[in-house]
Amino acid sequence: MPTQSKPSKIAGKTNPKSKIQNRKSTTPKSPKAANPKSKIENPKWYTSPERLQKIFVELDALFPKPECALLHENPFQLLVATILSAQCTDERVNKVTPGLFRKWPTPRDYVGLPQDELEKEIHSTGFFRNKAKNIIGAATRIVNEFGGLTPRTMEELLSLPGVARKTANVVLGTAYGIAVGAVVDTHVFRITHRLKLSQAKTPEKVEEDLMRLVPQARWVSFSHQLILFGRKICFARKPLCAECPLATLCDSPDKTI
Numbered sequence: 001m002p003t004q005s006k007p008s009k010i011a012g013k014t015n016p017k018s019k020i021q022n023r024k025s026t027t028p029k030s031p032k033a034a035n036p037k038s039k040i041e042n043p044k045w046y047t048s049p050e051r052l053q054k055i056f057v058e059l060d061a062l063f064p065k066p067e068c069a070l071l072h073e074n075p076f077q078l079l080v081a082t083i084l085s086a087q088c089t090d091e092r093v094n095k096v097t098p099g100l101f102r103k104w105p106t107p108r109d110y111v112g113l114p115q116d117e118l119e120k121e122i123h124s125t126g127f128f129r130n131k132a133k134n135i136i137g138a139a140t141r142i143v144n145e146f147g148g149l150t151p152r153t154m155e156e157l158l159s160l161p162g163v164a165r166k167t168a169n170v171v172l173g174t175a176y177g178i179a180v181g182a183v184v185d186t187h188v189f190r191i192t193h194r195l196k197l198s199q200a201k202t203p204e205k206v207e208e209d210l211m212r213l214v215p216q217a218r219w220v221s222f223s224h225q226l227i228l229f230g231r232k233i234c235f236a237r238k239p240l241c242a243e244c245p246l247a248t249l250c251d252s253p254d255k256t257i
């Protein structure tokens, strides 16, 4: 996922003490938005069900089949691509990964791989030393602890080097179709604030707000829709508000009309 503004806050590793990250069950509690008292109890993230429904309708019309833009053929490749996408565009990652996966397609190929060899392959994605170290570390743990299979639970994914909640949500939601949370990248963070779906200061708290507001069945697709919406219309700078179907629902100070 690209990170254009405040990348370190959005894409960085989550606080290990985060309440949401340490949640033991992979089945989150039901969203509380349906409770009418929520407006009073949680004024910071409340939006009316009617307004939320209108947002869903417009996003469904704009992006009926939202998908992850990172090229991959299996969960491990998506994990690697997502690690590479930190503070880098998906376009750049997609230029690197086809060659990378031709050379080293499986977790076992990375066990014992000299870090400098991998660094050369992924150099153009930025932060290549850290990313190479994390990819080798994650692949090694996948082989040694998980029999070579990329984990399917949040807890196990978070035990891999370089994997924070955002990356784990991408892998679980896109590769396995498991909705454990909502992906909060720089686009999702910005747009949830503009649409007043959250006023939280951290991606972890924004995710908690989205999990309360949005039905679980929409967690994966809604994140993809917001990411696409941020790439095509609601840009960080100079959003295309005149073309935005959500304009009547938006009173963001960033609005340009």
Ligand code: SF4
Residues within 6 Å of the ligand: 194, 195, 233, 234, 235, 239, 240, 241, 244, 245, 246, 247, 250, 251, 252, 254, 255, 256
């Ligand atoms: S009106 Fe502008 S700022 Fe508001 S959601 Fe649409 S593009 Fe974004």
